[in-house]
Amino acid sequence: MTANKTSFKKSFLQFYKKYGVVFILAIEIIFFSFAHKNFLSLNNFLSVGRQISFIGIAAIGMTMVLIIGGIDISVGSMLAFAGVFSTKILVDFGLPLWLSILITLIMGAFFGAINGFSCAILHIPALISTLAMQTILKGIAFLLTNALPVKGMTKEFKYLGQGYLFGFFPIPLLVMLIMFVLGTWILNRTTFGRRLYAVGGNSEAARLSGINTKVMTILTYAICGTFAALSGVLMAGRLGSGQPSIGADHPMDVLTAAVLGGISVNGGKGNIVNVLFGAFIMGILSNGMVMLGINEYWQWVLKGIVLLLAVTLSNLDVITED
Amino acid sequence: MSTAASNVLEVKGLTKRFGGTTALDHADWSLAKGEIHAIAGENGAGKSTLCKMLAGAIVPSEGSITIDGKTFSKLNPAEAKRNGIVMIYQEFNLVPELPIYENIFLGKEITKFGVNVDKAAMIKKSDELFHQMGVKVDSRKIIADISVAYCQLVEIAKALMENAKILIMDEPTAPLTNQEVGILFEIIGRLKERGITIVYISHRMEEIFELSDRVTIMRDGKIITTREIGDIDQKEIISLMVGHELGMDFPVRGKTERSAEPVLSVRNLTTDKIRDISFDLYGGEILGLAGLVGAGRTEIVRAIFGADKIKSGEIYLRGKKTDKLSIHKAISKKIGLIPEDRKRQGVHLELPILHNMTLLQLDRISRLMTINPKKERAGADEFVKKLRIKMGKLSDNASSLSGGNQQKIVLAKWLANEPDILFFDEPTRGIDVGAKAEIYELMDELRSQGKAVIMISSEMPEVLGMCDRILVLYEGNMMGEVIGETATQDDVMTLASGLKLEK
Numbered sequence: 001m002t003a004n005k006t007s008f009k010k011s012f013l014q015f016y017k018k019y020g021v022v023f024i025l026a027i028e029i030i031f032f033s034f035a036h037k038n039f040l041s042l043n044n045f046l047s048v049g050r051q052i053s054f055i056g057i058a059a060i061g062m063t064m065v066l067i068i069g070g071i072d073i074s075v076g077s078m079l080a081f082a083g084v085f086s087t088k089i090l091v092d093f094g095l096p097l098w099l100s101i102l103i104t105l106i107m108g109a110f111f112g113a114i115n116g117f118s119c120a121i122l123h124i125p126a127l128i129s130t131l132a133m134q135t136i137l138k139g140i141a142f143l144l145t146n147a148l149p150v151k152g153m154t155k156e157f158k159y160l161g162q163g164y165l166f167g168f169f170p171i172p173l174l175v176m177l178i179m180f181v182l183g184t185w186i187l188n189r190t191t192f193g194r195r196l197y198a199v200g201g202n203s204e205a206a207r208l209s210g211i212n213t214k215v216m217t218i219l220t221y222a223i224c225g226t227f228a229a230l231s232g233v234l235m236a237g238r239l240g241s242g243q244p245s246i247g248a249d250h251p252m253d254v255l256t257a258a259v260l261g262g263i264s265v266n267g268g269k270g271n272i273v274n275v276l277f278g279a280f281i282m283g284i285l286s287n288g289m290v291m292l293g294i295n296e297y298w299q300w301v302l303k304g305i306v307l308l309l310a311v312t313l314s315n316l317d318v319i320t321e322d
Numbered sequence: 323m324s325t326a327a328s329n330v331l332e333v334k335g336l337t338k339r340f341g342g343t344t345a346l347d348h349a350d351w352s353l354a355k356g357e358i359h360a361i362a363g364e365n366g367a368g369k370s371t372l373c374k375m376l377a378g379a380i381v382p383s384e385g386s387i388t389i390d391g392k393t394f395s396k397l398n399p400a401e402a403k404r405n406g407i408v409m410i411y412q413e414f415n416l417v418p419e420l421p422i423y424e425n426i427f428l429g430k431e432i433t434k435f436g437v438n439v440d441k442a443a444m445i446k447k448s449d450e451l452f453h454q455m456g457v458k459v460d461s462r463k464i465i466a467d468i469s470v471a472y473c474q475l476v477e478i479a480k481a482l483m484e485n486a487k488i489l490i491m492d493e494p495t496a497p498l499t500n501q502e503v504g505i506l507f508e509i510i511g512r513l514k515e516r517g518i519t520i521v522y523i524s525h526r527m528e529e530i531f532e533l534s535d536r537v538t539i540m541r542d543g544k545i546i547t548t549r550e551i552g553d554i555d556q557k558e559i560i561s562l563m564v565g566h567e568l569g570m571d572f573p574v575r576g577k578t579e580r581s582a583e584p585v586l587s588v589r590n591l592t593t594d595k596i597r598d599i600s601f602d603l604y605g606g607e608i609l610g611l612a613g614l615v616g617a618g619r620t621e622i623v624r625a626i627f628g629a630d631k632i633k634s635g636e637i638y639l640r641g642k643k644t645d646k647l648s649i650h651k652a653i654s655k656k657i658g659l660i661p662e663d664r665k666r667q668g669v670h671l672e673l674p675i676l677h678n679m680t681l682l683q684l685d686r687i688s689r690l691m692t693i694n695p696k697k698e699r700a701g702a703d704e705f706v707k708k709l710r711i712k713m714g715k716l717s718d719n720a721s722s723l724s725g726g727n728q729q730k731i732v733l734a735k736w737l738a739n740e741p742d743i744l745f746f747d748e749p750t751r752g753i754d755v756g757a758k759a760e761i762y763e764l765m766d767e768l769r770s771q772g773k774a775v776i777m778i779s780s781e782m783p784e785v786l787g788m789c790d791r792i793l794v795l796y797e798g799n800m801m802g803e804v805i806g807e808t809a810t811q812d813d814v815m816t817l818a819s820g821l822k823l824e825k
Contacts, residue, residue, distance in 0.1 A: 189692050189693055190691045190692055190693065191684040191685060191688050194677060194684055195684070197670075197673055198670055198673065198677075198681055201670045201671070201672045201673050202666070202671070204666055205667050205668055205670055206670075208629060208649060208661055208667050210650040210652075210654075211681075268670075268673075
């Protein structure tokens with residue numbers, strides 16, 4: 001009897017680990033399809049795809065930070081900072097678009113590296129150091145703009161956020177898919193990715209294998225900052241201006257997408273491909289709730305519950321051991 | 323009989339099994355009121371297991387504990403304390419940020435009107451406790467600011483507060499200076515006068531003879547004998563601790579010529595844990611580092627490998643003086659370390675077997691940062707065959723493997739780097755006999771290939787059976803060198819207990 005119970009538990013865990021995220025996504029799609037007649041259409045999916053691309057791109061960086069055993073709360077203010085910074089240098093200094101974006105990404109890497117430095121060298125807990133950075137970046141974004149949106153953006157910049165490839169495929173969605181290919185390559189095929197999992201899974205064993213765990217930590221946060229900055233640039237294009245006040249919910253959405261995708265908050269574990277599904281679950285949930293006319297406050301309550309559920313599910317093997 | 327009446331504690335058939343291993347095997351034992359009772363034995367003999375069951379820290383698998391006529395099949399820490407058993411562990415149980423008196427009264431604070439903490443009363447009572455012990459201690463000092471010796475006094479004061487009738491001390495003198503040991507002994511003498519029974523675990527022979535009334539010798543989870551201290555001498559204790567069965571076949575050695583010049587030389591190496599260590603390591607030999615836990619064996623190889631900070635001393639690789647190594651540099655200079663704690667330091671349990679095995683090869687098997695999966699697999703397959711690793715698929719997590727096979731993938735990781743110098747720290751701990759023999763064979767093969775090998779092990783037969791020479795350590799100091807083929811366990815144990823060999 002008990003043996004049956006434990007083997008059921010085990011097989012459920014294995015099933016959830018492998019297909020849980022796809023399963024949840026499928027149930028969600030079926031539910032909203034019945035709940036609202038306009039939900040199930042290609043157009044709606046592409047529009048959801050555009051909405052989640054900002055979350056999805058940042059979630060790639062968050063995934064890496066989670067794997068190394070950290071967390072990055074500052075991706076929210078990075079979204080705002082990168083948006084206003086890239087718009088401002090484009091408008092005020094007349095820099096070409098590609099250069100504005102490049103400099104913004106470098107700034108993202110720089111602030112990310114500071115996060116990594118705080119964690120690895122100063123031994124400040126990741127939650128604290130990136131929370132501080134969240135506030136610092138928010139301050140900088142407001143200082144740069146006097147709290148006003150940065151206007152005067154070029155048409156090309158707006159195209160990055162609002163445009164379509166072949167007239168139907170949203171550019172941000174395309175960028176996100178490319179970034180997921182890049183992220184998958186980094187995590188699954190490069191020496192850096194291997195070392196990242198090694199440090200996150202067992203940092204002492206990694207250190208004794210000659211891996212410089214401090215440098216790895218700094219690099220990982222720098223990469224996370226870069227991805228977060230990229231999502232900020234695209235978001236500015238989408239909004240048509242650099243907005244200093246956005247991004248408050250962003251860390252929460254990004255984190256939930258990664259955890260839904262099976263990335264362990266305890267480090268060392270998780271496959272990035274599933275994070276893409278995690279982002280879709282979040283996006284479809286928002287989209288469906290808006291369609292059903294659920295008000296925003298309830299949406300916040302539900303999103304919080306989803307995060308708790310996602311972490312619970314990813315921790316099930318630990319919980320069932322107690 | 324009168325002894326039964328004066329026994330404060332009796333243990334019958336007490337047994338503890340951890341998984342498949344028996345840490346304590348049907349122990350019958352007793353303590354007389356007011357005696358100082360020493361327990362001696364090698365690492366893993368079961369001393370701590372026995373004491374921890376008395377203190378309620380671990381639950382017995384079988385048997386009973388009788389305290390003052392009351393019989394228990396198991397104790398929890400609170401019950402043990404209520405019945406007067408207090409254990410002082412090697413790692414103290416104190417809150418570093420709080421003053422001494424608050425630590426003594428932690429959880430049993432003296433209060434005014436049931437709410438307000440009465441500081442003055444607690445300080446006064448603490449001073450009284452120290453007075454009883456015959457020492458002067460300012461009980462308002464913060465724990466973090468006082469020395470290890472004082473921390474120990476605080477632990478003893480805490481025990482007195484609990485009205486301890488039986489005080490168990492696990493190697494209390496290990497961190498103390500000679501003078502402090504003297505003070506501790508005086509205190510223990512005073513506690514004895516007050517009728518408190520002391521159980522005293524120690525590796526130091528002189529202390530056992532200086533202090534105790536009786537000594538119990540343990541080996542392999544069994545109580546071998548309990549004797550009056552006047553009826554036994556150091557030599558007999560050591561030979562009883564060691565036992566005399568050798569249960570393992572080791573590869574025949576002596577076919578290989580060792581290299582003319584040392585591959586690795588260490589001069590006056592000093593860290594926090596070791597002092598003035600000097601030795602030479604030659605190619606084609608296995609050099610053993612023996613000693614008790616905490617003697618500094620692991621610390622020597624960690625210092626050379628760049629894992630611990632070196633205070634002073636020089637390291638020469640193939641005759642050339644080297645700067646302090648980082649782990650990364652040590653690896654590139656073809657040094658390898660199989661660490662003692664496999665799960666914490668060696669293997670990545672949540673990573674695939676393949677990724678564990680190739681962690682040191684990443685740069686070799688990749689181009690433009692991208693790993694070539696074919697090259698990776700080829701390298702791994704070779705070692706799976708060579709080391710006869712029993713596993714499912716290379717993509718399974720390392721946690722799916724048995725201890726012995728986990729150790730083999732750690733070995734594969736290091737062997738793939740083709741090291742010239744390899745440190746094995748407790749390579750056979752917690753693995754089955756078959757895998758043990760395979761690891762011995764592998765070490766012998768490395769020796770015959772002319773590699774320089776250091777082996778650290780707590781298992782005496784293994785050290786004697788495998789090593790060409792053995793350096794014996796005691797509390798961070800080198801006590802002497804013996805030859806593996808001719809040395810006896812008694813020789814090594816004598817040196818490891820801080821004594822000189824009589825020749």
